[in-house]
Amino acid sequence: MRQRRDLSIWRWFEFFPVRDRTAIVSLGEGTTPLIPAKRLGAKLGIANLYLKNDTVLPTGSLKDRSNSVGISVGKELGFDTASVISTGNAAASVAAYAAAAGMRAIVMVPKGTALSKIIQSRAYGATVIVVDGRFDYEVADLYRSAVKELGWYDCLSSNPYRVGKKSYAYELVDQFDGGVPDWVIHPTAGGTGIFCMWQGFREFLSLGWINRLPKLVAAQSEAAAPFVLAVEKASAEIEPVVARETIAESIQVGNPVALGWRALAALRESKGTAVALSDGEILAAQSLTASLADIFAEPAAATSVAAAKKLRETGMIKTDDVVVCNLTGHGLKQPEAVHGSEEEFAPIVPTLAALREQIRSASDLAGK
Ligand SMILES: Cc1ncc(COP(=O)(O)O)c(C=O)c1O
16 A cells, blocks of 8 residues: 655655665654644743644654755665764664664764663664763764774764755745744754754745745753854854753753854844753753643753743743744653652552542642
């Protein structure tokens, strides 16, 4: 039996740099839900708030958009080993897509990366190498020498074929029935999402399929916010910063080396901005997104919601603006970010009296 319509990003085959359809490596990525978040929007004072739920992508993060395209090209070019360094999500995604392509995956992560992400990469069959060093420095240096020496297919953002995140733009226009939101807010590390979305929207504009462009916002942790610094200084260059520890570990990148200045140009051309969020603001946004929009996103992903809140508070986002927050990774990627006390989860004896007591104290805690 034939499927009638391809709902993956490959609906947009002609916009991607793959020549031969038989080279496509797809796990069904794309057309993720665009959810009108009424309750969350009411809380933030944004009447038209939408969440683009990329937590449902095959490996649980936005990286599947880029790797489906990137690995397809790698396969077409005849590589047998794909590699990446990663704060976790790219590792799992490269691991899965390389396996699907019949390639070996070698992924490097810095010491301290969430075990759940490492385990996921291993489960897909990747060779996972944990390096005692900082992501932007020692890990990156080792990785670059290894790629040169060993001839791996490099799946970092410097790979020009990893343009799958253009599909955000295509899908949003489709999901808004040819319309364009006023704002798209994207959790930002290397800048691939911002750069690719801008390209995607501009392609549709030049084809006459849309008649305006959205403002793009880079949401960053204040512990790793080179885009925010550059926007504040109105600089055309990105100055690398030394990233500090943050709960938003997936976007703990201080040196967006390959695409930084291009993504910055996209932010400027779109008349958008960049917003820095504290860990407290990020965790609060994660919790609001789960309780008021029923999506459990990882902290890095929730920076988009935290940024929407902040931009609404400063008045930059108006109450009737159409705002899309990209939720780029699943909460189960980093479950330890949501603390529960041992006491709260201590087992009860199996009696109704103990159950009543537990429910009463849980209600007291929640103030209900
Ligand atoms: C959950 C999550 N969100 C967002 C990003 C941002 O990546 P980029 O700025 O390259 O689009 C990443 C990757 O680093 C990520 O893992």
